[in-house]
Amino acid sequence: MQATRSLSEYRKRSTLTATTVFLLPVFFFILIFIIYPIIDSFWLSLHEWNGITSGKAFLGLENWKTLLGDKIFFKAFLNNMIIVVLSIAIQLPIAMAIAFLLDTGGKKLNFLKMIYFLPMLMSSVAVGFLFKYTYDPQFGLISAVDTMLGGQGMVDVLGDPHRAIFGVIAVICWQFIPFYMVYFLAALSSLPVEIYEASIIDGASHSQYFWRVALPSMKGTIKSAAVLSLVGSLKYFDLIYVMTQGGPDGATELMATYMYKNAFTIGKMGYGATVASGMFIIITVISLVTLRVINGKEEA
């Protein structure tokens, strides 16, 4: 009796030691580079600091008051929301249509799949630069197309405050549609062949199969894609920074670019940390609410 108890206790203790040893590295990294920075960011947001001198002036909630009344931050948030909505509305349907085409087309469309996937192979920076030149009013692709269609050329997309955000969203779609295409394609091809055969035998056309059978059974996948797109769009930074740096005149400013500018361009580290923390709160709340809504519906 005594012996078994101590044996089980010994096992428990050895499990505990092993667990600690195995988990130490991962929490070392997470603690230093994720958890501590989040806390530090909130702490910094209570200060005024230029990032160079060692003196930080404690401001209390002053920065947060400024943030709540900051029209540029509000505009940046709106731009993020525009990207969220348009990304989901444009990327997912197109990606779904292409995925369905590739799925029904089978192996002989493999070369299409390869070309469609090309944009995914470039870094955001490269994509940004590529499209900066593609949009170039003088030498770019858009102007060339415009001339071919009998226009004047000289189409300025990124320099025009009304067009810039849409120009940027078009590039985002270009870059990410392949991702959702592959995502949907994987889901489509994992649907059992029997279901497809059964629907065709029952006299369904391809489009009927798509609308009535395939699409409804991909609800979960579509929801996940929408969540991925939502979270990604809220964090957006690289491409916009490369293409417009938030301009012209704040037309494409995002929360992340605004944070970067404050902290690293004009040296307002304290306020930059406030924007970062605000962004963190907004993203967390929106993600949690979305997940709640989506999971809630699934149960109902």
Place this chain on the structure above:
Amino acid sequence: MKKKFKVGKIIVALLALIWLAIAGAPFYFMVASAFKEQFEIFTTGVFAIPKGLYLQNFHKVIEGDFYKYLFNSIFVVGVSLVLILFTSLFASYPFSRFKFKLNKPLFGIIVAAMAVPIHVTLIPVFQLTQKLNLYDTIFALIGPYTAFNLPISVFILTGFMAQIPKELEESAEIDGCGKYRTFFNIIAPLSKPGLATLAIYNSVNMWNEFSFALVLTQSQKSRTLPLSIWEYQGQYNANIPMIMAVLTLCALPMILAFAIGQDKLIKGMMAGAVKG
């Protein structure tokens, strides 16, 4: 009914062609321009096929600091990748196997960390790097790269390990194999396919990473490949073919990887698409 079906098919085929043009044209623009002389695009137009294989652009790019940027990228990605793979391998073992009180809450922290936007941490990490005297060196990137790719890696690998049959370990334990030996002799070798997926996913991510590289490095000597485009742009601002040659060269490693193992690469790149 049949007619409707045909109309749908035509629309889909049309979409396929349009998308082919949309996805392909900028790519064509990039590669074709890279082979043109500086003023060729003005005279012959954007879509024209290059007059000949003009390689001078590539020569000039490589003569510059290209190899240095390439080395920096390879170094940072390589070191971080090794750290990520070992750390997530270690962490996934207790998460997928051991019963202990804190298992769920600790794993919860990992899942939550997956959702943290890196921009919240940029300023503190920037400060930390300065304090550690690592600012503007490539070593500054290793910590953040490792840390930010760990949560999702642990998440994926824990799921993978959970599917390895428990019987193997149980019989090993009966044979007197301790926790560590079980891990190194049984679990680690069986996790290889999972690790391969992680390696692809993380390499691609880090190879293209931008934000940390932008904030934590400053001078040419410590720039990685994605940031090098900036340096070249400063040098060759008005020379579009030159910039396109840089972009083509930067995308080349990925394109090669894609050509060699496209299915594996696609699968690896999609590994991150886990339900939030």
